[in-house]
Amino acid sequence: MSTLAGQSTETAVDWHIDALDVDAYLARLGIERPGKPTARALRDLATAHVLAIPFENVDVLLEQHRGISLDVVQDKLVGKKRGGYCYEHAHLFAAAAEQRLGFRVRRIVARVQPRRPGPYTHMSLLVEAEGVWHLVDVGFGAGMLQPMPLVDGAIVDQAGWPHRLTHREGWWTLQKQQGDEWEDLHAFTPNPSSPIDYEVYHHYTSTHPRSPFTGQLVVMRLEPGLSRQLVGHELTVRRPDGTEEKTEVAPGELGEALRQLDIELTSEELAALLERY
Numbered sequence: 001m002s003t004l005a006g007q008s009t010e011t012a013v014d015w016h017i018d019a020l021d022v023d024a025y026l027a028r029l030g031i032e033r034p035g036k037p038t039a040r041a042l043r044d045l046a047t048a049h050v051l052a053i054p055f056e057n058v059d060v061l062l063e064q065h066r067g068i069s070l071d072v073v074q075d076k077l078v079g080k081k082r083g084g085y086c087y088e089h090a091h092l093f094a095a096a097a098e099q100r101l102g103f104r105v106r107r108i109v110a111r112v113q114p115r116r117p118g119p120y121t122h123m124s125l126l127v128e129a130e131g132v133w134h135l136v137d138v139g140f141g142a143g144m145l146q147p148m149p150l151v152d153g154a155i156v157d158q159a160g161w162p163h164r165l166t167h168r169e170g171w172w173t174l175q176k177q178q179g180d181e182w183e184d185l186h187a188f189t190p191n192p193s194s195p196i197d198y199e200v201y202h203h204y205t206s207t208h209p210r211s212p213f214t215g216q217l218v219v220m221r222l223e224p225g226l227s228r229q230l231v232g233h234e235l236t237v238r239r240p241d242g243t244e245e246k247t248e249v250a251p252g253e254l255g256e257a258l259r260q261l262d263i264e265l266t267s268e269e270l271a272a273l274l275e276r277y
Contacts (some may be wrong), residue, residue, distance in 0.1 A: 013194055015107075017095040019070045021078070025096050028052060028078045037102035042129040043146045045101070046136050049093055054083030054262045055141045055220040057213040060206045062272050068202050070095055083263060085213060087202050089139030090123040097127055097136075104128040109201065110188035114173065121201040122186055123193075126150065133190075135165065135174065141220035142227040143185065148174070150190075160225045160240030217277065219261050230261060233277070251277055 026033055029048040034041035059065040059076075066072045068087040076082045077092055090107065097103040106126040112118060125136045127147065134147035145159045152167040162177040163185075170189055175182040205211050212218065219230040227238040230249065235257060237245045249257045254277060255270050265273065 015091075015095065015098075015195065016070050017099045020074055020092070020095040020099055022096055022099055022101070024078050025074070025092065028081065034101060037129055039129040039132065039134075039147075041101075042097070042103065042127055042134060042136070045097065046093070046138055046144075047146050049089070049138045050145050050222055053077055053089065053092075053138075055085060055089070055139065055218075056083040056261075056263055057085055057218045058082075058263070058265065058269065058273060060085070060213045061217055061276055062269070065206050068198060081264070083219075084139075085205070085218075086123045086139030087198055087205075090125055091198075093136065093138045094125055097125075106133075106190065106192050107198075108188050108190060109193050109197065110174075110186040112186045114184050114187035119201075119204060121205055123198055123201065124186075124188060126190055135172070137174070140185075141218075142222040142229050143176075144174075145222055145224070159222050159227070161227075217273070219258065219263060221261050228261060230257060 022033070029045070029052045031044065031048045034045065066076070068091060070091055073084065073088045073092050077084055077088055094105045094107055098105050104127065108124055108126055109120055110122040110124050111120045112122050123139060125138075126133050127136045128134070133150040135150060136147045137144040143158070144163065146156065148154060148156045148163060148165055150165065150172065153164065155162055155164045157163075164175045164177070164182060166173045166175060171187050172189070173187045174185045176185055205213055207214065209215070216232040217230060221228045225240060229236045233249055235247045235249050237247075251274055254274060255265070258265060
């Protein structure tokens with residue numbers, strides 16, 4: 001059984017979770033309110049979230065991002081039925097899981113591609129269900145579809161791609177199987193973060209010229225047996241059997257390509273995006 005014994009515990013922090021309309025959030029996902037905070041309920045909630053809400057950086061690219069406070073995130077991802085990136089997804093899911101759904105949640109931060117030098121900026125979650133802590137990573141793009149128990153060596157199929165968690169010297173590493181090898185995706189400790197931490201991370205991620213999200217369009221969708229990623233002008237479709245298709249998306253095709261990825265922009269937003277595309 002996974003525990004966080006011996007690790008620092010989350011202090012009483014006001015995440016303003018009462019600002020969330022849980023019923024509207026669940027309607028956005030197309031599911032009913034779970035009766036109890038079980039492992040199955042957590043899996044169903046995470047899966048529904050990833051399937052319903054896209055990963056995208058349009059507002060960052062257009063330099064019009066309104067921030068990551070829960071009221072702003074709810075208005076965008078639930079009210080306007082848009083997508084977002086890790087801070088938006090994780091804040092929204094954490095609030096829903098805690099508010100009336102009964103899960104214990106710890107907000108953490110991870111370093112993406114830990115074998116390479118890079119910022120420690122990815123927001124993820126640890127959620128307890130039935131006495132077991134799970135990594136819940138609904139904001140990791142075309143990565144995880146369902147929770148992973150925080151157990152060293154645990155392997156979980158993620159939409160057809162095996163993923164594994166390993167633990168060494170206080171660090172957990174999320175890995176994805178690539179042929180006979182395991183690729184490190186991100187690494188984290190279970191230490192909790194605070195709202196101000198994510199404000200700093202978000203500022204870097206949404207404004208720094210070296211951020212992967214400020215210079216090109218990034219949209220990702222994941223479903224069972226299918227991963228779709230639009231990065232820059234190229235749409236890549238991958239399947240678990242290793243097949244891959246790459247297509248160049250011309251400016252005149254961008255609006256339809258985004259709609260196929262479940263992103264509906266206003267005419268003004270699309271026009272502004274095409275100027276940056």
